[in-house]
Amino acid sequence: MHLLSVFPALQVKNYRIFWTTQWIALIGFWLQLTAQQWLVYTMTDSALLLGLLSACQFAPSLLFTLFTGLWIDKHNKRKILMGTQLFYLLQASLLGLLLWTGHETYLWILFFAFFVGTIDSFDMPARMAFMPELVGKKALHSAISLNSANFNITRMVGPLLAAFLLKYLSYSTIFFLNALSLVPIIIAYSRMDVNSVIEKTEKRHPLLEIREGLKQAKNNPVIYKNLIAAAIVSGLILNLGTYGPLFADRVLHEGIDGFGSILFAAGAGSMVSGLLAGASTRHLSNTMIFRAAVLCGVLLMAVSHVHYFIPALLLFALLGFFIIAFIVNCNTVIQMASPKEFLGRIMGLYTFVFLGSAPFGSLLVSFIIEQVGTSLGLLLVGALAIGLLVIFARPESEPQSLS
Numbered sequence: 192m193h194l195l196s197v198f199p200a201l202q203v204k205n206y207r208i209f210w211t212t213q214w215i216a217l218i219g220f221w222l223q224l225t226a227q228q229w230l231v232y233t234m235t236d237s238a239l240l241l242g243l244l245s246a247c248q249f250a251p252s253l254l255f256t257l258f259t260g261l262w263i264d265k266h267n268k269r270k271i272l273m274g275t276q277l278f279y280l281l282q283a284s285l286l287g288l289l290l291w292t293g294h295e296t297y298l299w300i301l302f303f304a305f306f307v308g309t310i311d312s313f314d315m316p317a318r319m320a321f322m323p324e325l326v327g328k329k330a331l332h333s334a335i336s337l338n339s340a341n342f343n344i345t346r347m348v349g350p351l352l353a354a355f356l357l358k359y360l361s362y363s364t365i366f367f368l369n370a371l372s373l374v375p376i377i378i379a380y381s382r383m384d385v386n387s388v389i390e391k392t393e394k395r396h397p398l399l400e401i402r403e404g405l406k407q408a409k410n411n412p413v414i415y416k417n418l419i420a421a422a423i424v425s426g427l428i429l430n431l432g433t434y435g436p437l438f439a440d441r442v443l444h445e446g447i448d449g450f451g452s453i454l455f456a457a458g459a460g461s462m463v464s465g466l467l468a469g470a471s472t473r474h475l476s477n478t479m480i481f482r483a484a485v486l487c488g489v490l491l492m493a494v495s496h497v498h499y500f501i502p503a504l505l506l507f508a509l510l511g512f513f514i515i516a517f518i519v520n521c522n523t524v525i526q527m528a529s530p531k532e533f534l535g536r537i538m539g540l541y542t543f544v545f546l547g548s549a550p551f552g553s554l555l556v557s558f559i560i561e562q563v564g565t566s567l568g569l570l571l572v573g574a575l576a577i578g579l580l581v582i583f584a585r586p587e588s589e590p591q592s593l594s
Contacts, residue, residue, distance in 0.1 A: 192293020193202045200334035205383050211327065212376035214341050216276070219372025223283060224432065225454065226357060227300065229447050232436045234297055242557025249303045251308035252546035254399045257401050260316050260539015264532070268321040269313040273315035273380035280373040282306050287366030310506075310548060316539040319526065324387055332468075332523045336545070339465035339519045343511065346458030354451035386447060404536030413528045415535065416477060417521045420484045420584035422544040424517055426552025427576040428487045429509075431554045432459060434560060434569060441565050443500055456504040460511030468519045476521050477586035483517040484580050491573035495566045506579060 200206050231244050263271060289295050309471045326334045356365060408414045431454065439449035446469040490510040497503045522541070561566035 193259070198333045198337055199330040200337055203326050205385055205480040206330075206334060208379050209376075210337060210341060212379040213338070214278075215372050216343060216376045217342060217345035218349050218352070219283070219369035220354045221345050221454075223367050223369040224330065225350040225353035225451060226362050227304075228432050228436055229353075230295075230362055231297065231300060232440070232541060235398045238433075238437055238557040238561045239288040239295065239554075241436065242430075242553040243429075244304055244389070245430060245433050245553035247550075247565055248308040248311075249546045249549035249553070251312045252543055253550065254499060255312040256539045256543040256547065257404075257536075258315060258397065259313050260536040260538075260542070261400050261402065262535075263317045263320055263395055263539065264458050264535030265314070268324065268535075269385055270312060272321060273377060275310050275317065276373050276377045277452075279307070279314075280370050280377070280410060282310070283366050283370035283373070287363045287370065290361070292365035302432060308546070312542065315546065316535060316542045319522070319541070320535045321385075323526070323531075326529070331526060332519075335523050335526075336465050336468040336519050337356065339468070339515050340462050341465075343458045343461030344395040344517060345461060348458075350451040350454035350458075354447050357447065369493060387401050399535065404533050404540060407530065407533045408537055408540055411528055412525055413477065413523055416584055416586060417525055418544050420481065420517070420580060422520055422548040422581045423576055423584060424484050424514065425545045426548030427556065427572050427579075428491055429514060430549065430553050430556050433556050434565070435574075437560060437565050437575035438494070438503075438569070443503060445500060447529045451498070452500075452504060453507050454505040457511035459515075459562065461515040464512040464515040469518065472578060475524050477524075478519060480520050480524070481580065481584060481586055483489070483513050483520070484584065485577055486513045487517060487565055488577035488580065491576065492570050493573075495568075495570035495573065498566075503511060509556065510536045544562055545557055 201210070228244070230239070232241055282303055286295075286300070289299055289368065322334050322338075323331055341459065353365060408418060435453050436447075436450050439445050439447075439453055443449045445452070488509060490506060490513065494503065494506045497506060525541055526534065527535065555574050556568070559571055563571065564566070
């Protein structure tokens with residue numbers, strides 16, 4: 192009972208079903224992502240080609256999310272999410288089939304990365320816009336925090352499980368396991384008695400409606416400053432899939448076990464951060480969120496100075512902690528500051544900048560590392576992130592209560 196009072200979102204039956212089935216699906220996600228990133232690294236031994244993989248997955252966000260946010264505002268979000276899970280299942284099955292038949296190539300993997308990114312451009316803004324409908328605004332911060340904890344618990348378990356399973360199972364089997372992990376959440380969405388209230392409005396040109404959503408974000412400093420910070424953190428610091436395998440292999444000399452351990456450590460820190468955020472009753476402020484973002488840059492610079500396994504894991508745990516402290520609170524204040532009728536568009540814009548910055552960040556980070564080496568490269572990337580945050584995302588006033 193005490194747990195329900197600390198995390199009010201768990202009082203909602205449909206949310207408890209969502210949270211449980213999402214946990215299973217996320218285990219599968221991390222199994223496939225870890226296996227796929229390591230597969231590409233072993234195939235190419237190239238920082239740039241590893242960065243290109245991440246760029247291909249995030250590129251669709253630049254192309255589609257502004258339009259998908261508008262489309263989501265006008266359609267049933269539960270049904271959209273059921274559809275995205277079916278497409279995730281399809282891509283995992285097809286890629287697993289390619290690997291099983293021995294037809295995998297780097298280009299095929301890039302194609303499916305782009306396909307997953309296209310699904311993400313619908314799934315992520317729809318899921319964020321669905322949360323207020325699922326739990327209500329009072330339990331929204333709790334739900335976002337629990338979602339983050341869920342994501343990061345599985346980020347601890349999934350990569351280590353992938354590293355273990357790859358010693359005994361093929362890459363194709365890992366992908367098929369991901370496909371199976373999506374079945375429970377598809378069933379859950381199909382049985383939820385939550386449906387979006389779609390307000391009928393006059394038909395207008397999509398570009399005009401998107402422009403109105405952009406205007407809403409631009410005229411609200413809480414929204415646009417946090418959007419800028421989200422783009423910087425996502426593009427430069429959150430790219431563990433780009434620099435994680437390189438750091439594990441070239442600096443720590445620990446191979447895929449080291450990569451899995453890095454993701455585990457980051458996930459452990461993130462999980463603690465997400466749970467603390469969910470249980471916190473503190474008011475949020477722009478300054479607090481900004482400081483968390485800057486600390487992420489500082490910690491990435493600290494990582495660049497470490498060449499030993501255990502200290503590196505401790506720093507990645509701290510990095511994971513402050514990344515999630517930033518993301519959960521940034522996500523919450525943007526949703527709370529957004530008018531209901533613009534929520535899909537603004538969360539589409541959030542997805543646009545959060546995921547859309549990743550292709551450029553992945554290519555930039557991998558290019559810097561390729562030119563100057565892994566350790567010096569991470570030092571420069573961390574310093575660049577801090578500089579951009581101070582110049583473009585620094586709050587204009589003293590801490591302002593946002594909740």
